[in-house]
Amino acid sequence: MMHYDLLIENVxxxxxxxxxxxxxxxxxxxxxxVIAKIFTQxxxxxxxxxxxxRGQLLTPGLIDCHTHLVYAGSRADEFAMRLEGVSYAEIxxxxxxxxxxxxxxxxxxxxxxxxxAKERAQMMFNHGTTTVEIKSGYGxxxxxxxxxxxxxxxxENILPISVVPxxxxxxxxxxxxxxxxxxxxDYVISTVLxxxxxxxxxKFVDAFCESIAFNRSQVERLxxxxxxxxxxxxxxxxxxxxxxxxxxxxxYGANSVDHLEFLAADDCAILAxxxxxxxxxxxxxxxxxxxxLPPMDALKSNAVPIAIAxxxxxxxxxxxxxxxxxxxxxxxxxxxxxxxxKGVTINAAKALDIADKVGSIEVGKQADLILWRTDNINDIxxxxxxxxxxxxxxxxxxxxxx
Numbered sequence: 001m002m003h004y005d006l007l008i009e010n011v012x013x014x015x016x017x018x019x020x021x022x023x024x025x026x027x028x029x030x031x032x033x034v035i036a037k038i039f040t041q042x043x044x045x046x047x048x049x050x051x052x053x054r055g056q057l058l059t060p061g062l063i064d065c066h067t068h069l070v071y072a073g074s075r076a077d078e079f080a081m082r083l084e085g086v087s088y089a090e091i092x093x094x095x096x097x098x099x100x101x102x103x104x105x106x107x108x109x110x111x112x113x114x115x116x117a118k119e120r121a122q123m124m125f126n127h128g129t130t131t132v133e134i135k136s137g138y139g140x141x142x143x144x145x146x147x148x149x150x151x152x153x154x155x156e157n158i159l160p161i162s163v164v165p166x167x168x169x170x171x172x173x174x175x176x177x178x179x180x181x182x183x184x185x186d187y188v189i190s191t192v193l194x195x196x197x198x199x200x201x202x203k204f205v206d207a208f209c210e211s212i213a214f215n216r217s218q219v220e221r222l223x224x225x226x227x228x229x230x231x232x233x234x235x236x237x238x239x240x241x242x243x244x245x246x247x248x249x250x251x252y253g254a255n256s257v258d259h260l261e262f263l264a265a266d267d268c269a270i271l272a273x274x275x276x277x278x279x280x281x282x283x284x285x286x287x288x289x290x291x292x293l294p295p296m297d298a299l300k301s302n303a304v305p306i307a308i309a310x311x312x313x314x315x316x317x318x319x320x321x322x323x324x325x326x327x328x329x330x331x332x333x334x335x336x337x338x339x340x341x342k343g344v345t346i347n348a349a350k351a352l353d354i355a356d357k358v359g360s361i362e363v364g365k366q367a368d369l370i371l372w373r374t375d376n377i378n379d380i381x382x383x384x385x386x387x388x389x390x391x392x393x394x395x396x397x398x399x400x401x402x
Contacts, residue, residue, distance in 0.1 A: 002037070004047040006030040006367075006396055011053030012375050013038070016060050016345040017360035020338060028058065030367040033396035038363060051391070051398055055375050059341065060360055061130025061368030061392065062322045063348035066258050066279050066309035068168075069134045070117045070148045073104025075314045079287075088288055088316065089212050089240070098138070098172040101314055105138040105148065113151045118158055120312065120320055125161050126401055127321040128389040130368040132161060133309075133352055135206060137168030140184075141176075142192050145169050149201040160394040162368075164352045166234060167196045170207035170214055170222050185218045189225045197229040203353075204255070206234040209245030216248050223252045232353055238262040239284070250274040256307065256351035261290055265298035272302040277351040279307045280343070282328035283317035296333055306335070307351045308343035323384035330381060337381045369393040 008030070013023040029037040029045060037045075078091050078100075091097050105113070117134075124132060134152035139145040145167065152165045169188045177184035196202050205226035209219045213236075223233055232255055237245035239259035246257040250270050257263075257271065258279035271278060278299050284290075299306055308329045311317040319325065326340035335343065349359025358368050371391040372380055380388050392399045 002029070002045050004029040004031050004036060004045060005049065006393075006398070007045065007047040007050045008058065008369070008371070008393065009042065009050060009052055010055055011058040011371065012055060013361055014057060014059045014341065014377060015361045016342055017362055018346075020342065025055070026058075028361065028367070028369070030393075030396045033367055035361065035363050035365050035367050038361065049398070051371070053371055056390070057372040057375050057377060058361070059370050059372065060345040061358065061370055061394065062128040062344045063131040063352065063359060064124060064129050064309050064312070064322055064344070065133050065256065065307050065348040065351040066281060066311050067132055067134055068137065068311070068313035069120050069132065070113055070136070070151050071101050071105050071138045071314055072108035072113060072116065073101055073314065075100065078315060082288070092212055097315055099175065101138045102140050102172065102174060106141070106144045110147050110151055113148065114154060114158075117151055117155060121155050121159055121161055123320045124310075124312075124322075125159055125392065126389065127323055127387055128370045128392065129322055130161060130370070130392060130394055131164065131349075131352070131354070131358060133164040133166055133204075135166040135168040136202070137171030137206075140169065140172065140174035142195060145192055146195065146199070146201060149196065153201070160392070160397065160399060162358075164204070164354070165202045166204040166206050167193070167202035167231070168206040168208075169193070170219065172208065172213060181214060181218060185214065185221055189222060193225055193229060197231070203232055204234050205231040206236065208236040209243050209248070210236065210239060211241045211243065216243060216245060219245060220248060220252075223249075227252065234258065246271060246276075250276040255353050258309070259284070260294045261285065261292045263295055265295040268295060268298040268302040268304055271304045277305045277307050277347060279309055279351055280329060280333060281309055281311035281317060282325055282332050283319040284311045285332055286328055287317050294333065305347040305350050306339065306343050307347040308340060309348065321384060323380050323388070326381045327384045337378055340381060341377065367393055367396040
């Protein structure tokens with residue numbers, strides 16, 4: 001007779017694995033924070049603790065694979081400007097946008113950044129997010145980039161949430177290097193990147209490849225240096241124009257390319273060839289009133305894994321909950337509800353190179369699970385203003401929400 005730490009009984013399980021099975025009246029057995037067994041006919045198993053799911057839906061914990069959660073200041077005034085017809089690019093050219101957040105973040109203490117980031121992460125957690133990627137990129141100097149990454153990682157000690165840190169130093173050109181993007185990239189490569197590597201502050205290196213940011217050759221120099229130091233790669237690509245950044249990133253083995261509204265349909269085959277995940281960010285698409293859709297048919301026909309994330313940031317997507325992003329992805333991008341869920345579970349895990357540990361309900365994976373206050377997956381996406389998250393099971397620990 002097997003004895004487990006926890007039995008989650010009488011649940012409707014959506015596995016979100018490659019088969020995407022739905023298991024009725026299932027039981028999940030957990031030992032030492034790991035899924036030990038999944039069965040639909042309970043036998044003589046016993047456990048130290050048990051949880052009756054009452055027929056409700058159990059899914060993997062949600063994974064937010066693209067966020068800018070650590071920052072200071074507000075850009076609510078820019079929202080009002082955009083409502084008056086000022087474009088994102090025009091705001092950036094006037095000294096707003098990312099650069100304004102950089103100024104506020106440089107001034108903020110680590111304690112202040114931690115306090116505000118904790119509030120945002122708590123909201124994410126309350127709506128089912130158990131793993132969050134957090135980027136730097138609002139420092140654009142060594143001291144602040146290090147500060148941001150330290151704050152991001154510290155959230156794991158404050159909340160029951162896993163953090164995947166990303167260094168996004170090549171995000172915007174700081175005032176110190178105005179009209180000298182090449183010089184700034186040189187500074188990042190020679191001065192900042194080695195410190196991030198030495199202090200083990202980030203898993204990924206990311207960049208913003210765009211007409212208003214950095215070009216392909218600058219990003220390629222960064223990628224070459226990052227790979228030599230052992231970093232994994234990501235890229236903000238094809239958000240406003242087609243710079244062919246996604247092709248570059250895929251050929252360098254990037255785990256994901258993100259945004260992709262202007263990705264050429266023909267380039268989707270290259271993403272598939274290199275197992276690069278397409279991360280769609282419907283919150284930014286909505287908030288910036290974009291009209292150019294990602295090439296959804298080509299992504300699907302090439303079987304490119306599609307992930308969805310909040311892109312939580314102060315300027316273009318101040319949203320924190322993945323159910324809302326799933327709703328937007330279904331409405332704007334035509335995803336099915338099942339594919340949307342895979343976008344915030346197994347495919348998001350692939351985008352962060354952690355699919356061997358989390359992202360699906362499979363034996364041997366960490367027991368990061370969500371028990372929803374419904375037995376119908378459609379409810380969660382249909383009305384994301386209702387929080388259906390009832391309990392989070394984080395590494396086998398049951399946490400009640402609300």
